[in-house]
Amino acid sequence: xxxxxxxxxxxxxxxxxxxxxxxxxxxxxxxxxxxxxxxxxxxxxxxxxxxxxxxxxxxxxxxxxxxxxxxxxxxxxxxxxxxxxxxxxxxxxxxxxxxxxxxxxxxxxxxxxxxxxxxxxxxxxxxxxxxxxxxxxxxxxxxxxxxxxxxxxxxxxxxxxxxxxxxxxxxxxxxxx
Amino acid sequence: xxxxxxxxxxxxxxxxxxxxxxxxxxxxxxxxxxxxxxxxxxxxxxxxxxxxxxxxxxxxxxxxxxxxxxxxxxxxxxxxxxxxxxxxxxxxxxxxxxxxxxxxxxxxxxxxxxxxxxxxxxxxxxxxxxxxxxxxxxxxxxxxxxxxxxxxxxxxxxxxxxxxxxxxxxxxxxxxxxxxxxxxxxxxxxxxxxxxxxxxxxxxxxxxxxxxxxxxxxxxxxxxxxxxxxxxxxxxxxxxxxxxxxxxxxxxxxxxxxxxxxxxxxxxxxxxxxxxxxxxxxxxxxxxxxxxxxxxxxxxxxxxxxxxx
Numbered sequence: 001x002x003x004x005x006x007x008x009x010x011x012x013x014x015x016x017x018x019x020x021x022x023x024x025x026x027x028x029x030x031x032x033x034x035x036x037x038x039x040x041x042x043x044x045x046x047x048x049x050x051x052x053x054x055x056x057x058x059x060x061x062x063x064x065x066x067x068x069x070x071x072x073x074x075x076x077x078x079x080x081x082x083x084x085x086x087x088x089x090x091x092x093x094x095x096x097x098x099x100x101x102x103x104x105x106x107x108x109x110x111x112x113x114x115x116x117x118x119x120x121x122x123x124x125x126x127x128x129x130x131x132x133x134x135x136x137x138x139x140x141x142x143x144x145x146x147x148x149x150x151x152x153x154x155x156x157x158x159x160x161x162x163x164x165x166x167x168x169x170x171x172x173x174x175x176x177x
Numbered sequence: 178x179x180x181x182x183x184x185x186x187x188x189x190x191x192x193x194x195x196x197x198x199x200x201x202x203x204x205x206x207x208x209x210x211x212x213x214x215x216x217x218x219x220x221x222x223x224x225x226x227x228x229x230x231x232x233x234x235x236x237x238x239x240x241x242x243x244x245x246x247x248x249x250x251x252x253x254x255x256x257x258x259x260x261x262x263x264x265x266x267x268x269x270x271x272x273x274x275x276x277x278x279x280x281x282x283x284x285x286x287x288x289x290x291x292x293x294x295x296x297x298x299x300x301x302x303x304x305x306x307x308x309x310x311x312x313x314x315x316x317x318x319x320x321x322x323x324x325x326x327x328x329x330x331x332x333x334x335x336x337x338x339x340x341x342x343x344x345x346x347x348x349x350x351x352x353x354x355x356x357x358x359x360x361x362x363x364x365x366x367x368x369x370x371x372x373x374x375x376x377x378x379x380x381x382x383x384x385x386x387x388x389x390x391x392x393x394x395x396x397x398x399x400x401x402x403x404x405x406x407x408x409x410x411x412x413x414x415x416x417x418x419x420x421x422x423x424x425x426x427x428x429x430x431x432x433x434x435x436x437x438x439x440x441x442x443x444x445x446x447x448x449x450x451x452x453x454x455x456x457x458x459x460x461x462x463x464x465x466x467x468x469x470x471x472x473x474x475x476x477x478x479x480x481x482x483x484x485x486x
Contacts, residue, residue, distance in 0.1 A: 068206065071218035071248075071479070080180045080483050082199075083206040091214065119215040 007172040015148040020052045022146050030062045033096040038113050039068040039084035042101035044163040063090050069112040093121030102161045104130040107142035132159050181480050185297045185305040188314035189355035201324050203476035221250035224482050226282040227275050231257040236443050237308050241284050244474035284308050304481045312346050318442050319352035321473040325466045334361035339391045341367045342401030342450050345374050349442045354380050367391040371412040388423050397438045400451045427454040
């Protein structure tokens with residue numbers, strides 16, 4: 001079976017805009033809310049959303065950081081992992097945090113992300129935003145608050161998210177491997 | 178995905194340029210970690226590390242211990258002066274006994290060159306890190322020196338580094354030479370002719386006996402301590418004479434046409450190889466080296482622990 005396109009360029013933009021509006025609905029003008037993207041691929045999404053939110057809210061001071069979770073993973077030593085840069089130049093104590101990743105699958109990355117987050121203070125509330133939710137495949141009791149698109153997939157399939165920044169176009173495909 | 182080419186860190190000589198680059202880039206991530214409000218990550222929480230120090234050490238030992246704690250590893254400390262080594266136990270027996278207690282990694286400092294290489298051939302299922310073996314190698318020091326230079330100057334390629342002092346007895350000098358050469362820096366050694374090994378040029382370094390000329394050439398000066406404890410005969414007439422010829426003072430630095438970086442692996446003998454003014458001055462990055470040491474050692478242990486056998 002050929003690869004199936006989940007989001008094309010047009011859907012992609014509509015979805016991002018919808019996610020931004022949902023965020024604004026809950027967080028108003030982001031006075032006490034920060035956005036944190038998970039390395040490596042979640043940061044493309046968080047940067048995009050951050051940029052769009054700044055325009056929509058007319059607030060240039062929305063805080064946005066990148067979090068690398070390599071040191072907190074539970075599968076370290078089962079495969080070799082190379083860390084990425086963490087860049088959170090602010091404290092999240094008593095702040096609302098929106099954690100952002102591209103694809104939610106087993107939930108293990110998010111579990112590590114929640115652990116890693118605590119090194120930067122005790123947040124008031126943590127929410128999860130993902131572009132693609134592969135439902136019914138969770139290993140842990142973790143659910144997103146904001147979802148771009150929910151899909152049904154089997155273990156052997158792979159979700160590929162391509163970004164304008166690296167691949168030249170925005171596209172999400174479901175691959176059969 | 179890139180990974181280390183070796184299971185142990187025994188010396189810089191037997192690792193590749195890619196290994197060094199991987200360690201330095203990982204160290205950059207750990208430097209960010211140790212500057213967080215909560216400086217600890219759980220990466221090595223299922224690993225036990227034994228620190229075997231058969232020779233005295235403050236900086237290296239504390240630095241390794243802190244690095245292990247920041248990685249959440251369990252540690253056992255061992256020093257020769259308070260152990261059964263005094264009762265005549267051999268190195269292999271001591272280490273095998275410690276390994277029988279299920280230790281995953283050993284950090285060892287030993288007064289004899291090659292002790293770590295010897296050990297790595299005798300033990301199984303254990304990663305070994307050399308924390309200094311005699312006058313042979315001190316790989317983590319060379320890596321943290323390389324990291325500190327890279328952090329200050331952007332890259333190591335083409336940079337000119339002069340290592341001043343007791344080259345003959347220095348494991349720091351040898352590891353530094355291997356490391357800097359592999360990373361494409363130019364290295365010169367400077368010191369009294371009696372303290373420069375005869376065949377050192379075969380390692381691809383130049384020799385200069387005039388401190389001022391060497392400093393005029395260099396971007397970085399790494400000042401070494403005179404290791405009186407390793408000198409069985411007199412290599413120079415007096416410490417005072419050594420200081421007059423090879424001691425780095427503010428006056429010498431001010432006389433140079435450019436700013437150079439001053440490094441020292443410690444412990445410092447103030448007023449001998451380096452004056453207090455220089456050690457605490459604006460050119461000195463001695464304390465930054467110490468901070469970077471923790472990050473570099475975290476990177477080394479993290480990468481070795483993650484390495485598949």
